[in-house]
Amino acid sequence: MRSIEYIELADKYGAHNYKPLDVILTKGEGVWVYDVDGKKYLDCLSSYSALNQGHVHPKILAALIEQAKKLTLTSRAFRNDQLPLLYKELADLSGYEMSILMNSGSEAVETSLKIARKWAYCVKNIPLDKAEIIVADGNFHGRTITIISFSSERLYKEYFGPLTPGFISVPYGNADAIRRAIHKNTAGILIEPIQGEGGVIIPPKGYLQEIRKICDEHNILFIADEIQTGLGRTGKLFACDHEGVRPDVMILGKALSGGFYPVSAVLSEKSVLGLFIPGEHGSTFGGNPLGVAVTRAALRVISEENLIENTAAQGMYLEENLAEIPGNYIKEVRGKGLLIGVEMKPEAGEARKYCEVLKDRGILAKETHETTIRFAPPLIIDKQTIDWALPIIREVLSTKP
Ligand SMILES: *Cc1c(COP(=O)(O)O)cnc(C)c1O
Numbered sequence: 072m073r074s075i076e077y078i079e080l081a082d083k084y085g086a087h088n089y090k091p092l093d094v095i096l097t098k099g100e101g102v103w104v105y106d107v108d109g110k111k112y113l114d115c116l117s118s119y120s121a122l123n124q125g126h127v128h129p130k131i132l133a134a135l136i137e138q139a140k141k142l143t144l145t146s147r148a149f150r151n152d153q154l155p156l157l158y159k160e161l162a163d164l165s166g167y168e169m170s171i172l173m174n175s176g177s178e179a180v181e182t183s184l185k186i187a188r189k190w191a192y193c194v195k196n197i198p199l200d201k202a203e204i205i206v207a208d209g210n211f212h213g214r215t216i217t218i219i220s221f222s223s224e225r226l227y228k229e230y231f232g233p234l235t236p237g238f239i240s241v242p243y244g245n246a247d248a249i250r251r252a253i254h255k256n257t258a259g260i261l262i263e264p265i266q267g268e269g270g271v272i273i274p275p276k277g278y279l280q281e282i283r284k285i286c287d288e289h290n291i292l293f294i295a296d297e298i299q300t301g302l303g304r305t306g307k308l309f310a311c312d313h314e315g316v317r318p319d320v321m322i323l324g325k326a327l328s329g330g331f332y333p334v335s336a337v338l339s340e341k342s343v344l345g346l347f348i349p350g351e352h353g354s355t356f357g358g359n360p361l362g363v364a365v366t367r368a369a370l371r372v373i374s375e376e377n378l379i380e381n382t383a384a385q386g387m388y389l390e391e392n393l394a395e396i397p398g399n400y401i402k403e404v405r406g407k408g409l410l411i412g413v414e415m416k417p418e419a420g421e422a423r424k425y426c427e428v429l430k431d432r433g434i435l436a437k438e439t440h441e442t443t444i445r446f447a448p449p450l451i452i453d454k455q456t457i458d459w460a461l462p463i464i465r466e467v468l469s470t471k472p
Contacts, residue, residue: 074093074108092426096112101126102125104126112430112434116437118325120325121325122449123373124378124449126449128369131365131368134365135365147355153363154172160370161338165309167338168340172363173334174335176322176335177215178335179322181213183322184261186339187261188202189346190346191259194346197256202258205252205261207241207243209269220235220236220238249281249285258292263297264300265299265410270412270439271405271406276314280315283316292319297321298335304409309321319339320337320339323335329368389411397465398469401414406446409448414443415443421438425467
């Protein structure tokens with residue numbers, strides 16, 4: 072079948088909740104993907120950081136196949152021999168005492184909000200139904216009704232009310248705004264250490280440390296959504312590590328399972344996560360042996376292949392070179408590790424147009440918020456591949472499409 076036929080099928084029978092680039096992918100290997108015509112592309116999006124380990128990593132694939140032959144799902148009505156091992160490995164990796172496994176990132180965010188509210192009522196003694204959670208303008212935490220209730224994007228929420236109360240949004244990167252928003256019923260602060268979907272927005276230095284301080288002073292939970300920034304993407308295990316800050320609640324997803332399977336998790340101390348009692352929360356597929364075996368392999372790949380160190384090195388190299396692109400169209404290049412945003416000037420035209428030209432030249436990247444192009448290749452990328460891509464990116468971004 073030709074590309075155009077796939078596109079027609081999708082447009083006719085599928086909901087139009089995305090506006091994908093018109094490339095029909097059929098195969099992936101490492102940092103590369105192939106379309107139905109056999110054309111090869113460098114993946115510079117990594118499925119929004121879910122593919123940190125690269126496409127179809129052979130070790131994760133082997134774990135998936137081996138586990139799929141043995142046992143895939145028990146539900147949590149029974150125990151399985153994979154989940155306890157992952158709990159221990161997550162604790163050893165992160166330093167958090169406990170974890171809870173879910174599937175999508177949104178579910179993990181919802182889980183963190185539920186446990187923060189329970190903590191507020193049972194530990195902080197906030198009157199029932201009065202807990203409030205502070206979030207930041209420009210946030211992206213997922214698509215459920217509660218989560219979109221505190222989004223600042225009209226498109227995400229306008230037609231989906233009535234919305235969930237109990238949230239207050241303050242400008243991102245401004246610790247004083249958080250201070251002003253706090254009152255006796257504040258339970259937690261939910262924040263992305265870098266706003267990925269918001270346009271790769273990096274807060275001022277010291278912001279996360281300030282949040283930590285505020286949370287300690289006022290007995291508030293610091294909840295970090297590291298679904299996109301965690302697990303090596305920024306050149307440290309967690310983006311919060313850049314400021315030496317340890318949130319009370321850590322939300323992970325995406326790369327947790329190396330792109331094979333939806334797995335998310337919330338990590339915290341026993342004093343918080345230990346508050347859940349049987350029946351209060353759950354998920355049929357959460358913590359299933361197949362997903363867990365995949366996750367264990369995906370985490371091993373991050374450490375065995377030194378992906379965090381590689382990300383710090385290649386990220387710096389890529390960002391420096393992007394920053395040196397000549398011409399009049401780039402407003403700013405910003406990033407950490409291999410999460411890099413190139414913001415185009417208004418007169419450069421839509422970022423989407425540049426992504427379309429990049430696609431034709433064999434590089435897949437995606438615009439976020441009309442003006443910014445995100446470059447976030449799998450963390451296994453090497454210098455040679457970056458050197459292949461740079462001249463193309465340089466040419467495309469200095470020529471108005
Ligand atoms: C992708 C993302 C989510 C939502 O994850 P889903 O798996 O799409 O539900 C939440 N927070 C952040 C920061 C993300 O990047």
